[in-house]
Amino acid sequence: PSSPVANERGQPLEYEAPGGTPLAMFYADVQAAQAELVDARKMYPELDCGVIPIGVGTAFRLASEGKALLIPSALELEAAGAPAGSSPVGQQLPLFGCLEISRDGGPGRGPILPLFMSRSDALA
Numbered sequence: 001p002s003s004p005v006a007n008e009r010g011q012p013l014e015y016e017a018p019g020g021t022p023l024a025m026f027y028a029d030v031q032a033a034q035a036e037l038v039d040a041r042k043m044y045p046e047l048d049c050g051v052i053p054i055g056v057g058t059a060f061r062l063a064s065e066g067k068a069l070l071i072p073s074a075l076e077l078e079a080a081g082a083p084a085g086s087s088p089v090g091q092q093l094p095l096f097g098c099l100e101i102s103r104d105g106g107p108g109r110g111p112i113l114p115l116f117m118s119r120s121d122a123l124a
Contacts, residue, residue: 003033029073096122
């Protein structure tokens with residue numbers, strides 16, 4: 001799942017992007033979401049904020065529509081080859097394949113390759 005910081009009604013908080021566009025922020029790393037929650041509670045003490053799970057498909061769709069950012073884990077970015085210390089904001093979500101458990105997709109189709117959001121999951 002992805003993890004946005006949301007208000008008491010379960011609505012992800014929106015932040016103003018350059019140009020004034022409101023964007024929800026969905027974190028692939030729950031620890032990064034928890035850190036954002038601490039900041040959100042300081043900025044908006046009147047809101048009863050929390051971190052909630054949202055499916056990655058929903059977060060990806062909203063990001064594709066320009067309504068949200070899907071923020072990858074900094075550790076997974078490094079595992080995918082990004083320089084250490086790179087900001088994950090604005091980066092694409094890295095996916096990791098596992099050839100050992102791929103299977104034939106059938107006649108006229110390529111192999112089916114499972115993808116993971118975590119390098120360690122792909123290696124397990």
